Amino acid sequence: MTALLETRGVWQRFGGLVANSDVSISVGRGEIVGLIGPNGAGKSTLFNLIAGVLPPTQGSIIFDGEDVTRLPAAARCQRGVGRTFQVVKSFETMTVVDNVIVGALVRNTVMREARRKAHEVLEFTGLAARADVLASDLVPAEKRRLEVARALATEPKLLLLDEVLTGLTPTEAQTGVALVRKVRDAGITVLMVEHVMEIVMPLVDRAIVLDLGKVLVEGKPADVVRDPKVISAYLGDRHAVGA
């Protein structure tokens, strides 16, 4: 079976700065893949390239057998790419359910259907009790969950999670982890960016480590954490690799 998502030799330059150089990764159907790496490794850039915020300088992105390299974000969403934002971007003046309806409208043109779908998703993500609250009145952990709910309402094949577990209390993080598992069990492929390894490693099937804009290591989480290259990248001791 072909991969759901593939990046082929993707480069991204900002002026003189190279954020991604020759990144080729693939994500198979039904996987939970973790994209990790130290700060400034190019995770967010790659993430934005996949979501369609900007086109890569070079290389191509294949989603579900189609070349989507030049498609804008909205078109990718229609093809089944859902995403959350690292800095939450709720529709603050709208209620929680209305936020989710915006997502649900991608696949449901009839309002009543979209509304039903939105409530379904709120039930799924455990936000049902807060449906009629203004998004601006949610606590941070709930806003994170609203981001996920909104993206799920677009019925994605691939869900991109940008640091949804970072900055949560341990209990909140546990609920978050459970939610991600539940999403995968519903048949949705997950690609998640996380900075903190401890949280993601038990959760993901496979981990891809980026460092200095390149893929450093890729493999089973247990192997990845033991890899000396990863350890040195995280410790910042780059000389250890060459030695």
Add this chain to the structure above:
Amino acid sequence: MDKNFAARRRRDLIIAAALAVIAALTPLFVKDVVVQNILILTLMYAGLSQSWNILSGYCGQISLGHALYFGLGAYTTELLFTKFGVLPWFGMLAGGVVSALIAMGLGYPFFRLRGHYFVIATIVIAEIGLLLFHNWEWAGAAMGITIPIRGDSWLKFQFARSKLPYFYFALLLACVAWFVTWWLEDSKWGFWWRAVKDNPDAAESLGVDVFNSKMGAAAVSAFLVAVGGSFYAQFVSYIDPESVMGFQFSLLMALPAVLGGIGTLWGPVLGAAILIPLTEITRFKFGGSGSGVDLIIYGTLIVLISLALPRGLMSLFSRPKKTGATR
């Protein structure tokens, strides 16, 4: 599921219908021409402000250049009527279409601008329109166009003896603008607009076509405002650039919505119901002599309301539903 929501929408519709009926009956009791005049203007501005609210309130693209569409509606109608004998009813439609097309044409460059740059661009484009009409000989230039009155006629939509037909048309305009807003509020477009206003990036990631939703809002908004402009031209039966395209119209369309509550269904109606009679009464009482007292009162009021109620008067009615469980 969501009984509250459906009930709220039904309630809005019933209130609106009741208000429309009450408004329709007022001419039975109000015979004074001056008061009738104020009522007509109030209804007209309620409709205009409601239309402005679609682009600026719901979609968040603050325009202070809507006088352009108002004037285009007026001019299209009257030029077609006086030069080609086209009946105002068709002229009205034509004016709406012309305005909607121009709004979309302008949208291409304009919607890339953000914040103050967008606002100033809208003011500037309306000002350009004003200056062009000022210098356009065929369209009467600064002299304007006087609409020939040949007796009362529904066909030509002109009435010399009674203001009642104008009153009912203004009421119809207000009702249509309200109903369109009500209808769009619970539609894909309504949700898209609010999403675009709150956070365009997030909207984009959820499959919202940000650019086209702005275009849609601009077209609907411009069309309705142009129809209002046609109506106004017939109502006052004389137009010149200043009197239909002046900046004050842009302001008078925005103010009721802002005072009543921008981006709300009832804000423009409420704002117009308070602001327009007040404008007209102060002008009637203190204006004319050029003493400026009307301006002083009017300006003070705007300052006070915008400072005291940033969300508009509607915020007095909505009970904020905070569950308060967490925090």
Add this chain to the structure above:
Amino acid sequence: MGLLYGLIAVGLALIFGLMDVTNFAHGEFLMIAMYLSFFLFAFFAIDPLLSAPLVAAALFVFGAVIYLLLVRFAMRAKANAGMVQIFTTFGLAIVMRGLAQYFFTPDYRSIPQSWLGGKTISIAGIFLPEPQLVGALVSIVAFAGLYLFIHRTDFGRALEATREDPGAVALVGIDKNRVFAFGWGLGAALVGLAGAIMAVFFYIYPDVGASFALIAYVTVALGGFGSVFGAFAGGIIVGLVEAVTALVLPPSLKSVGIYAVYLLVVFIRPRGLFGSM
């Protein structure tokens, strides 16, 4: 003329750059300055050129007071902050126009005889009207002064710092409100200076501000909001464009050229020529 536009605009740019507030009553500040200049001439026979510093000082106080009485509160609005600012300053503009009509009547006034009025000077065979020339000189001096002030004095730096991070500035013991009030005063003083000079060669009436205000916004936006240098350059461009348009099109269309250039510029550079923010 362009330099005077620049002078009007730079006050606006200063206020905008400092606190992200557009003052829609800016034209009315100009109107007040012109009236002040007129009355100082009419009652005390002080030539506008001499009274210009006086007018600027008066406007400084006026601007600071307006900030403390009104704008301070508008900036505190929790919802719709942008709209509140727009309409608060707009309301203020209407009130000022009303007051001017009430006290000064809507009549057109002008300063009939001043040291500069109507005189021309000939430089290398080109005749230039003296008032405009002096206006240009005063503008250049004012710009130079402002530039030095912002970049060379402690207060100028406090102004910059407050704009960048009001919270941090509060920690260092600078009172944000005092700095902002000063900024408003300075912005008003600059437009006061422009008004005093313009009183010599323009009619003075309550609505006079409106005709210059839009050009001022365009000038500011052309240069890029918040950039003092941009406002200066924008002013020169606007002045040139106006002069060129006047040659090609009928005089009543001269502003069209300015507006068209503005639209053209922002479509190519959505943040103006020198906009950085």
